[in-house]
Amino acid sequence: DTGVSQNPRHKITKRGQNVTFRCDPISEHNRLYWYRQTLGQGPEFLTYFQNEAQLEKSRLLSDRFSAERPKGSFSTLEIQRTEQGDSAMYLCASSKSGGHSGNTIYFGEGSWLTVV
Amino acid sequence: AQSVTQLDSHVSVSEGTPVLLRCNYSSSYSPSLFWYVQHPNKGLQLLLKYTSAATLVKGINGFEAEFKKSETSFHLTKPSAHMSDAAEYFCVVSSGGSYIPTFGRGTSLIVHP
Numbered sequence: 001d002t003g004v005s006q007n008p009r010h011k012i013t014k015r016g017q018n019v020t021f022r023c024d025p026i027s028e029h030n031r032l033y034w035y036r037q038t039l040g041q042g043p044e045f046l047t048y049f050q051n052e053a054q055l056e057k058s059r060l061l062s063d064r065f066s067a068e069r070p071k072g073s074f075s076t077l078e079i080q081r082t083e084q085g086d087s088a089m090y091l092c093a094s095s096k097s098g099g100h101s102g103n104t105i106y107f108g109e110g111s112w113l114t115v116v
Numbered sequence: 117a118q119s120v121t122q123l124d125s126h127v128s129v130s131e132g133t134p135v136l137l138r139c140n141y142s143s144s145y146s147p148s149l150f151w152y153v154q155h156p157n158k159g160l161q162l163l164l165k166y167t168s169a170a171t172l173v174k175g176i177n178g179f180e181a182e183f184k185k186s187e188t189s190f191h192l193t194k195p196s197a198h199m200s201d202a203a204e205y206f207c208v209v210s211s212g213g214s215y216i217p218t219f220g221r222g223t224s225l226i227v228h229p
Contacts, residue, residue, distance in 0.1 A: 004159075031215060042206055042219035043160070056216060091159060095215075103210065104150065105217060109159040 002026075004108035006092050012114045013082055020078045021111045025094030032075050033105060034067055035091040036060065043091055049075060050097065082115045089113070118143045118209045122220035130228045135194040137223045139207035142188065147211040149190040151181055154204045154222075163205075166190060177201070202227045 005024040013019050025032050030051050035043035046065070048056045051072040061067075064082075069075040079086055089112050093105040123138040141147055148167045152160040164175025171183040181192045190207060204224050210217040 033216070035219075040222075042221045045216050045218070048216055050215075093160075097215075103148075103215060104162060104165055106162065107152070107160040112157075 004092055004094050004106055006090075006108035006111045008111060009109060010112045010114075012116060015084060015115055016081055018078065018080045019082060019113060020076055021090050021092075021113075023075045023077070023092030023094075023108060025073070025075070025092070026096075026106055029094035029096045029106075030072065031095045031097055031103065031105075032069055033093040033095075034075070034077050035093065037089045037091055037110070038087075046077075046090075079113070082113075084115045087113055087115045118145075118147065118211050118218050120207050120209045120218055120220035122205075122207050122223050124223050125221070126224045126226065128226040128228065129197045131199055132196050135192070135197045135201065135225065137192040137205050137207075137225065139190045139192065139220060140188050141190060141207070141209045143209055143211040145211040147209050149181075149183060150208040150210070150217070151175065151179070151190075151192050152206045152208060154206065156203075160206065163192070197225075197227050199227050199229065201225055 032049045034046040037043045047067045049069040064080045067077045089110040091110045093107045095103040095105040119142045121140045150165045151163040154160045164173045166173045166183045174180045204222045207220040208217045
């Protein structure tokens, strides 16, 4: 068990460019989450997958954002036409369904995005 | 619906003194509650969790929290603060059919030598 892995850890991009982040969850975790965190704030939910199905999306996830989990393992989060307001840390987390409904989610180290 | 309120944005203590970080929750169902810690430029690490077993939960690094249903609280405590405890702490609720944990805004713990 190597934990949740995210890359790249840091990305600086020019406004208007597209960026993609990758998340590798803990093996056998069927649930995967993306959160966004800005300075001084708690993480805000973006989207949630159970296996390959994207079951929930936050209103924060504008049409410039898209997330996939094609084989129910790793996931990608793409931001198109980046804006300065997209600058944040993007956190991926995973958990395993079954057992108690209060599933424990485990977070990666995050991917920092700076849009200049 | 579920929500979390962390009552203090900053808590400042001296090394060796007790720590209290306050959290109140709101939930339509029996909640599961968690505390996570985040050190600067790092991801979130699970400190402890309550999932309807014992109301007093012990976590890592000497932290513990007590679930009080009557007060809808889940405060985090530690008897003696260490410099390495300085970090951001998040209280999190997950309940009912929602698999989407909701975070509080965080409490910054400052530890003075």
